[in-house]
Amino acid sequence: MVSDPFNGCDAKMRGMAVEKLIGGISRFQKHVYPKHQDLFEKLALGQRPDALFITCADSRIDPCLLTQTKPGELFICRVIGNIVPPYPDAIGGVSATIEYATGVLRVPEIIVCGHTDCGVMRGALDPGALEAYPNVTAWLRYADVDRSEPHPSPELLLTLAERNVVTQLKNLRTHPTVAARLAEGDLTLHGWVYHIGAGLVTLYDEEKSKFVTLAAGAKP
Secondary structure, three states, X not given: OOOOOOOXXXXXXXXXXXXXXXXXXXXXXXHHHHHHHHHHHXXXXXXXXXXXXXXXXXXXXXXXXXXXOOOOOEEEXXXXXXXXXXXOOOOOHHHHHHHHXXXXXXXXXXXXXXXXXXHHHHHHHOHXXXXXXXXXXXXXXXXXXXXXXXXXXXXXXXXXXXXXXXXXXXXXXXXXXXXXXXXXXXXXXXXXXXXXXXXXXEEEEOOOOEEEEOOOOOOO
């Protein structure tokens, strides 16, 4: 008999977490779905999202909450470090998502959104701490980090997050479907950084080669 590694208190907490999620589903079915039934019935027939939103898997980021979008408006790709491996170096889920979004759904916009206090940036700065996680370590080689700093400051982490977004935008351009759409002139790429504590988003200005703040009420 295999013992449960989540025994005792941990198992109880795990059960409580699942119960919370199930309770959320129940509230969705009773209160949310009825209010938006027409939208969900329409979405059941197909999708035409406005953008591909590539962001980190960090639990503190909610793309739809951040952008105030409804179901069907964003095609979302979540992966640690909002990393886009250059084509064809690591063909897999991220590459397939990009190809489907640009080639099949033909989204007009792609947004790469990083964030402050990114654990991937911390890990890339201190690779020794991730020796037990070979897949994470291998993935981090696509992050634009070229120094070692086990105790980085928030300012350094922000700088690395911004640089990483710019690198992933560059990597995006190597994907055939993205390159083709850019050549056609009907696809636009955007780089964002979400500042979690402040609730702000900074946008990459390619002409100025820096991130600028999107003020409340302003249009990008």
